[in-house]
Amino acid sequence: MKYELVYKNGKFDKIEIESPDVLTEGAVRIRPTEVGICGSDLYSIEILPGTESLRPGHEWIGVVEESNSSSYQKGDIVTSPVSFGCQKCRSCYDGKPNNCLNNQSLGGKEIGALRNEIILQDQYLINLSHLNQEGLVLIEVAAVAEQAFLHMADLGLRAGKKDRVMIFGAGPVGLFCALKAKKEGLNYILVELDKKRIEIAKELGLNIIATGAALLKDDYHMSFDYIIDCSGDGNKKSGFWKYFLHFASVSSKLLVVGKYINEQKINSVLFTNRDVTIKWMRGLPKSVIEKAVVNWKEDLPDIGKSMITHEFSSVDVDKAFDIALRRENTGKVVVKI
Ligand SMILES: [Zn+2]
Ligand SMILES: [Zn+2]
Structure with a gap:
């Protein structure tokens, strides 16, 4: 049948x-x-x-x-x-x-x-x-990461550039984005809450830090030029959106790949002061x-x-x-x- x-x-x-x-x-x-x-x-x-x-x-x-x-x-x-x-x-x-x-x-x-x-x-x-x-x-999934990096290139990111890149969420898409960042010789870090996903990232030889530890690091505060958000807020998890301004440098570029079920806040004053650019990604050809x-x-x-x-x-x-x-x-x- x-x-x-x-x-x-x-x-x-x-x-x-x-x-x-x-x-x-x-x-x-x-x-x-x-x-x-x-x-x-x-x-x-x-x-x-x-x-x-x-x-x-x-x-x-x-x-x-x-x-x-x-x-x-x-x-x-x-x-x-x-x-x-x-x-x-x-x-x-x-x-x-x-x-x-x-x-x-x-x-x-x-x-x-x-x-x-x-x-x-x-x-x-x-x-x-x-x-x-x-x-x-x-x-x-690999293609989603390729598409994400095409968007990042539009936003100004180049292979080998010394700008700091943060990838939120080490689900399969976040992992592939980090693998891509590694291949491109970028200065990147992957941030994740879940222990199993941190383990997988380590197995794949990726730079990864737990969310709590990342929030405590002084040299992470307001210092990432490019951020790819692969998290989203499924199963009542909050996603990384709320941490964006904590990590974003002035003139930071954010690409949102993960899907959010709930509406996320944008404080106009804070986002304006940070001179932020945000792009949402939809599918790939x-x-x-x-x-x-x-x-x-x-x-x-x-x-x-x-x-x-x-x-x-x-x-x-x-x-x-x-x-x-x-x-x-x-x-x-x-x-x-
Ligand atoms: Zn998919
Ligand atoms: Zn059509």
């Missing part, structure tokens, strides 16, 4: 889906094999009204079962970006389908990657067949995943060993989300289909 896993009222249901016998021109039939649970899946669940249903899952890899495209053949390993883009709106015309105004994306109300069949047009796919599959499900493939393909198997802390079969999808939703003692939680 072809099915999808649909979330409603605190649990997943397995629901049969239609599977066309014949593929249209350019269509590719894929069996998703691994889906990583992302902070934004958790965010979508946490803000979901009890009466509505959701189809989580956008960090995925799968194997091609059948193809009506000359670019893909049976057995290929593929992934796709989260957002497909309508190809009609202004953002899509500008080459930014991740900012599509008619938001068509995986992990929302209509379609998610937690299913045993997905049919996508070849233009949305990325071929990963040449890569080692260990840790490959992390490719979208396919080209950035392709860039992540080039930059991270050799590292993913090792990174996966440290970062993927939990793997569940799709039968245990509820358990997988319960653990991920706690946002404690976890790195990446992966569901195998």
Whole structure:
């Protein structure tokens, strides 16, 4: 039976889906094999009204079962970006389908990657067949870090620059941002509360400090030129927003990657005095995943060993989300289909 896993009222249901016998021109039939649970899946669940249903899952890899495209053949390993883009709106015309105004994306109300069949047009796919599959499900997370650093470059950050960079939150996205900062030879520090995440960061050879210790350090006060906030405020945690002005230098640049459920305060006087620039990040185009493939393909198997802390079969999808939703003692939680 072809099915999808649909979330409603605190649990997943397995629901049969239609599977066309014949593929249209350019269509590719894929069996998703691994889906990583992302902070934004958790965010979508946490803000979901009890009466509505959701189809989580956008960090995925799968194997091609059948193809009506000359670019893909049976057995290929593929992934796709989260957002497909309508190809009609202004953002899509500008080459930014991740900012599509008619938001068509995986992990929302209509379609998610937690299913045993997905049919996508070849233009949305990325071929990963040449890569080692260990840790490959992390490719979208690596791409989020790539996208974050493109934004940071827009904000003035350059490789090898001596400016001080702080990364809030050592979940998978924060960890990849720190790995990227390390690769770029930046003067960075990662800040995290959770013991397990601190452990993972150390295993990956990253500069990391516990939040409490960072707040006590005199030379951290008002001294970071660039800050990437990968925290967010899920599971009643406060996130790092409230610490921003403590660490931000004058003319500091803040990129917000993590999602906040609650409204966060901006005190106009304080933020003005600090001459702050803030940017929010929304998604990423396919080209950035392709860039992540080039930059991270050799590292993913090792990174996966440290970062993927939990793997569940799709039968245990509820358990997988319960653990991920706690946002404690976890790195990446992966569901195998
Ligand atoms: Zn994600
Ligand atoms: Zn569009």
